[in-house]
Amino acid sequence: MKYVALLRGINISGKNKINMAELKKIFEENGYKNVKTLLNSGNVIFDFDAVNTQSLMTNISKIIKNRFGFNIPVFILTATELKEVLSNH
Numbered sequence: 001m002k003y004v005a006l007l008r009g010i011n012i013s014g015k016n017k018i019n020m021a022e023l024k025k026i027f028e029e030n031g032y033k034n035v036k037t038l039l040n041s042g043n044v045i046f047d048f049d050a051v052n053t054q055s056l057m058t059n060i061s062k063i064i065k066n067r068f069g070f071n072i073p074v075f076i077l078t079a080t081e082l083k084e085v086l087s088n089h
Helices: 020-029 053-068 079-087
Strands: 002-007 033-038 043-047 074-078
Touching: 002 053, 002 079, 020 033, 020 043, 020 053, 053 074, 074 079
Parallel strands: none
Antiparallel strands: 002 043, 002 074, 033 043
16 A cells, blocks of 8 residues: 655754655665655655554654654555545645
8 A cells, every 4th residue: 555654843944854865765674665755855655565554653753763863753644545635625
């Protein structure tokens, strides 16, 4: 299933700097597939076997905390949910 991870509060005014190539790499190292990052936004598109989005949010937050030392809120949407949100805007 395709997901979008929205990471809050990274790469803003030099705070919580995370290199997007490294972010992509840690997603891939943790089993996420077809990973793409969008500029320095902290938004990541990836594929993963269907699971609970809450579990994904928790797991990705832990991965970021362990690698970069930041407590970053993560919000996950499926690609379908994101399309619905955008079409109802």
